[in-house]
Amino acid sequence: MAIALENVGIAVRDLEATIAFFTDLGLRIIGRDEVSGEWTDTAVGLDGNHARIAMLQTPDGHGTLELFEYIHPEAIETEPTRPNEIGMHRVAFSVDDIDAALAIAASHGCLPLRGVANYQDVYKLTYVRGPSGILVMFAQDLRKN
Incomplete structure (x- = not known):
């Protein structure tokens, strides 16, 4: 199949x-x-x-x-998903400029949950809380610079 x-x-x-x-x-x-x-x-x-x-x-x-x-039927509001909850988690995007992505997100009132992390000098990544509480991950591959 x-x-x-x-x-x-x-x-x-x-x-x-x-x-x-x-x-x-x-x-x-x-x-x-x-x-x-x-x-x-x-x-x-x-x-x-x-x-x-x-x-x-x-x-x-x-x-x-x-x-x-x-x-x-009427939409049911729930608490925003937290990173450690079981179920649908997040949508992730590779970006070539994480600072530009964060600036766009901020223009919509969407900010990182904590900050931007550096994973072994391979990726810069962060989670933002997007519209309707959607968790959105941005990841920039540092090896492409």
């Missing part, structure tokens, strides 16, 4: 703000839609499923995010 990762789906409270965050980082919108009906109820497992969605892709074409904002 062949298998390939299709995308990572993230429910958000404000679709437009989340799109702005990720497109400012360099992702591009490859599709938008509003979905509902029996097929979505079946696929997702929620009666009356109705959401606005956006598909975003990394510039290299290898990574895709599906962002969705629920219209129905």
